Structure formats: C-alpha cells, structure tokens
Amino acid sequence: TNNILFLALVDILLIISAWFFYRNIRREIKLAKIKSDFVSNVSHEIRTPLALISMYAETLSLNRVNDESKRSKYYNIIYKETQRLSSIVNNILNFSRIDNGKRQFTFSLVDINDLISEVMKNYAYRMETKGFEAQVKLNDDIPLIDGDSEAISEALTNLLDNAIKYSKEIRQIEITSSLYDGQVEITVSDFGIGIPPKEQKHIFDKFYRVTKGALAHHAKGSGLGLSIVLHIMQAHNGSVSVESEENKGSTFTLKFPISKNI
C-alpha cells in the first residue's frame, strides 16, 4: 500500500506541475498577444498623422501652392498633426512612467472651466476634421481645485479621443462642468456604440479593449487611455466613472475634490 500511496502522490504532483506549466504557458501566450496587438495598434494610430504630415509637407515643398490661405491651411494641418503625434507618444511615455511608479504630478490651483475651454480650443481641429460638433455646457459657479492642469487636460483629451473613436452616425459630443455633492465634475458624453455592462468594470484596466460581442469595434487604440485617466484621477483624490448603454452612448464623469486652500 505504501507503494501505491507513493505512486498516487507522484501522480498528483505531476498533475499539479502540469497544470502550473499549462497556466504559465497560457499567460505567456496571452502576454505575447497583448504585446503584438499593442505594437500593431500603436503603429496604426501613428500612421494616419504621419501620412497627413508627409502629404502636406511634400505638397508645400514642391512650391506649387500659390494661394496664401491654402498654404497657411496646410501648415496648420502639419502643425496639428504633429501635436497629435506628440500626444500619442506622450500617452505611451506617461503610461510607462505610471507603470514603473515614476510619474510625478505638480499641483496648483486650477479653474476647471478655463481648462476645459483651453482643451476644447486645441481640440477644435480634430473635431472639425472628423465632422464632429461639441456642445460645451459650463456651470459658471465652480470653485477651484488642486490639480495638475497638464494631467487633467490629458485625461480630458483621452476621453474626447474615445468619444470620437466610438461614435457612430451621431457625431456629437457633450462636455459639461458642474458642482455636485461638494465635488467638481466634468462629464464627456457621446452617442455611440456604448459599452456592454459586463465590460464596464474592465475598461479601466491597462491594455484592456472590448473586442467581444456584437459591438466589437474596429477602432484602433492602445488600450492605455482609460488606465491613464484612472491613475490621474487617483492622484487627484478624485474618481472616474462611466454610465453607458449599448448603441445609445456613454458618459464618463471625472470628479475632483474642491481645493481646501481657498
């Protein structure tokens, strides 16, 4: 019986180690897929602005554009697309800083309405070229918050990027600011594909993208945007939440505590 017991034990150990081996292999395969998807998604995102820059720069360099206003329009496109490229690269760099715990924030008193207006001004070109209309509804009576204005702008831009990416026929985006329950809130709403309830808790995970179900989308992205937004909001003692319905649209809400220094 001792022998039988010993053999059974060896079997059990073999099964357990085979299971661990299988699990590790599966994890490795999953990681390899995440990596290769990431590289292909990011390359795709970078390709569009690069193609535009290259096209307009070539046209200008041939000296064939006589119309002054056309020329200035092309220069503007090159400038804006360069900004877009740098925002994609900054997102990745900031993510990697967050991932190794090195991202730092510089806080000062921030007027959320001014910040939204500034972001929307810089974003107008992107909205326009994609045929979108923005409705901005700012509440005039918003107290200041303690924040890193660059980081908050980045969070807002990531939400706007998503609102555009995941819209369908209705090319409209609503942005609001308000004071609710002692907190300053920013909302960004779209009327696009929405997010299935089961997926909503995962979308803030790094690299996570909704790829299953009838609403699987073809929009490219790194899967980092919302994880960066979450990190920025945590650094502000705030929060980010989502309300969404499939095929109706999504509203993302950023909440900030009011500054105690005023």
Ligand code: ADP
């Ligand atoms: P990315 O957009 O680069 O894939 P994000 O981290 O910004 O990465 O978003 C994660 C996922 O959440 C997206 O892939 C998409 O499936 C879903 N998502 C985010 N914002 C929206 C939105 N406004 N409408 C519908 N789905 C969204």
